[in-house]
Amino acid sequence: MIGLGILIRIVKAFVGKPLENTGLFPTRYYLQEALRSLDQDNIGEAIKFLKISKGALLDRSRWKLVRQLILFRCRVLRERHGKRIGYIEGRIEKLKIQQKLPWRWFRKRPTDRLTQYQDALALEKEARLLLDDYERELKDL
Amino acid sequence: MEEKKLSVPGALVGALVGLGVEIAIRELTGFDVVKGILEIVGAGFGLIRIDRRIYESTVRLLNGMDVEPDDDYQRILRRIDDLTVDLPELRQSFLKLMEAGLRAKTA
Structure with missing residues (x-):
């Protein structure tokens, strides 16, 4: 069985990767790959594999379940980014208020802290937008 | 011949x-x-393990949910409901997993 596993892996590495975009492989192959991408939170690639295997005949219910798993992960990640955005926005507000206090004028200010927060906020918002797009794409599949 | x-x-x-x-x-x-x-x-050809793979991913995703230390069963259920409002099959899978977990805990 170990030999068979290694053989399958070798065949997959040499034949699977170059030919997987053709859509010739069975649905289960693409579902396995989609789940592997999902394990690494690579939603874009998981959707790509799901799209390739869209016209599944035999494994339609499994395909649907994998689609739902990806959608669920998108939502969990989006929620997480939403929490971070709330936290960072709170910190920025706090920093802005602190900057207006008179005693702050005489102290050395960490000038780049606000910029760092704003950069992080922009990145978080970008990530959330990307996840929104993925979710829309998955719903349309 | x-x-x-x-x-x-x-x-x-x-x-x-x-x-x-x-x-x-x-x-x-x-x-x-x-x-x-x-x-x-x-x-x-050897691709029969997909069901096990889906099960593993389902468990992993359920474990990957952000749960606060003071969250109870009902609150987690509500969150699952919110997140799987249009995903009925997945919701069923999650509920079955949670029930199995609870049964194992009480046993």
């Missing part, structure tokens, strides 16, 4: 007829015969 003769025109005609039938079936019924056959072959 009679010698077998291979006919190239015969093979070509056979291939064309096969292609014609495949296209006709696809046009009439919407089913892709070649893809279907490939799927059956694939299902037979």
Whole structure:
């Protein structure tokens, strides 16, 4: 069985990767790959594999379940980014208020802290937008 | 023993007829015969572990949910409801997993 596993892996590495975009492989192959991408939170690639295997005949219910798993992960990640955005926005507000206090004028200010927060906020918002797009794409599949 | 003769025109005609039938079936019924056959072959070739793989991913995703230390069962259920409002099959899977977990805990 170990030999068979290694053989399958070798065949997959040499034949699977170059030919997987053709859509010739069975649905289960693409579902396995989609789940592997999902394990690494690579939603874009998981959707790509799901799209390739869209016209599944035999494994339609499994395909649907994998689609739902990806959608669920998108939502969990989006929620997480939403929490971070709330936290960072709170910190920025706090920093802005602190900057207006008179005693702050005489102290050395960490000038780049606000910029760092704003950069992080922009990145978080970008990530959330990307996840929104993925979710829309998955719903349309 | 009679010698077998291979006919190239015969093979070509056979291939064309096969292609014609495949296209006709696809046009009439919407089913892709070649893809279907490939799927059956694939299902037979070692790709039978997909159900286990889906189960593992489902458990991993359920564990990957952000749960606060003071969250109780009802609150987690509500969150699952919110997140899977339009994903009925997945919701069922999650509920079954949670029930199994609870049963194992109480046993």
